[in-house]
């Protein structure tokens with residue numbers, strides 16, 4: 366009951382905050398002096414644009430330096446609708462402006478599928494500069510005739526228009542909040558942290574990037590439309606490339622992926638030039654101030670928003686969450702291994718002159734756990750990369766459940782082949798539960814989620830992953846993939862981050878995976894005790910070749926394995 370009440374309270378919280386924001390907006394609209402009301406609308410407009418930047422840059426990790434170009438698209442559409450007298454009034458025009466900007470966002474996002482970092486920055490800034498130049502040439506519809514945009518009837522004076530702008534900001538904030546908590550939001554976090562990790566869970570890297578660009582641009586478009594309603598006539602000077610650049614810097618500095626920090630950034634956006642004006646300093650110096658703040662944010666670690674939150678969490682709980690595998694679990698009987706479910710034949714991979722794999726055959730039995738062992742550099746991770754589709758130039762064949770396993774990593778993941786990574790691919794921006802639900806890519810009941818996390822001794826679903834240690838994050842990754850119920854899961858050293866005393870307990874749980882989750886496993890592991898306790902069959906790789914393969918006891922007693930793999934027979 367208390368849990369249900371707690372969940373209800375958490376679900377209602379965003380609406381409570383939204384209602385409070387509307388209340389504050391109303392109080393400000395009646396209480397502020399006229400000039401500050403005008404500045405207030407400017408701040409709200411900037412907050413919506415920053416919210417958009419927070420999505421594409423802060424959450425999805427891409428650089429976009431043309432946010433005000435999207436704002437210009439929104440302003441253009443609103444102005445054109447005003448001139449043409451499009452039915453529906455200002456509210457409809459605003460939505461149309463957002464929609465048009467979203468389309469522009471997708472078009473700009475297309476190059477982002479191939480470009481990264483500084484190259485993407487140059488492309489988006491170049492686009493902003495080109496749009497800037499074009500707008501000066503063509504001007505906004507109605508500008509030359511002086512045809513002022515009509516505000517909504519009920520919000521026509523400055524005070525009520527400020528309230529209207531606050532209502533739009535609150536609606537945008539709610540949309541962003543719920544999008545971030547949904548599948549799109551999780552995919553943005555994942556793609557920002559690791560594109561390989563995103564593909565490995567069967568999510569589309571393209572879709573993640575394009576949706577982030579579209580949502581961000583739509584918010585930019587709405588902010589531009591709102592600005593047009595504020596000033597009556599849109600002018601190119603409001604949407605220059607240098608302003609887009611300054612807005613980006615502000616988003617980075619404040620941490621605009623957090624809604625409150627987007628609002629804080631917007632207050633700075635308005636307050637800094639205003640203060641400079643009052644002190645008799647040219648307002649363009651505001652860009653220098655933002656530049657300095659941006660350099661500080663880019664050279665330091667993190668931004669203002671995350672720093673404040675980190676302080677808050679440290680005050681609430683100083684500890685990071687780890688693995689708790691010491692609890693006893695009820696064992697389930699292992700299922701007898703069936704026929705082959707994953708068959709790989711003649712797999713070869715070369716990196717230039719290095720032959721990482723040569724004519725490798727492996728078979729994972731249904732309901733079985735195949736261990737793949739071998740010294741460092743034997744080709745184990747390359748094997749996982751090749752089977753899961755990350756090395757398209759690999760030769761050989763693979764079948765999963767009798768069907769050819771081909772295509773991109775996303776396609777193979779959707780076909781029922783999942784993998785984990787040796788490196789951390791778990792994004793810190795999500796909670797344990799949000800991450801596992803996203804990776805599972807199916808509807809999970811709370812019981813199913815909590816049960817699986819508990820079984821592997823992982824922190825509770827509500828724990829932010831930023832507060833989970835490296836070993837536990839690997840197990841959270843394993844849980845997510847297991848709950849996806851693939852045919853086969855490839856585990857690349859899943860116990861590497863765990864304290865050694867936890868290895869036995871982890872092995873005991875791993876042994877039960879086929880029976881509990883219906884998933885067959887290929888396990889790469891250096892800890893031979895763990896391998897012995899878990900795997901029915903073993904394949905030993907050495908210099909990219911299969912040295913031995915078969916039942917565990919036979920393989921571990923093979924003199925070639927003893928000699929080549931361990932070097933010292935006593936150890937085995």
Ligand SMILES: Nc1ncnc2c1ncn2[C@@H]1O[C@H](COP(=O)(O)OP(=O)(O)OP(=O)(O)O)[C@@H](O)[C@H]1O
Pocket residue numbers: 716719720721739740741742743744745746747748
């Ligand atoms: N991207 C790459 N470019 C060039 N060589 C590579 C690349 N990836 C792997 N190799 C080489 O391929 C061989 C196999 O590497 P791989 O990482 O698969 O070994 P491993 O058995 O997983 O080692 P470890 O146990 O240390 O993880 C090594 O000689 C390695 O240097």
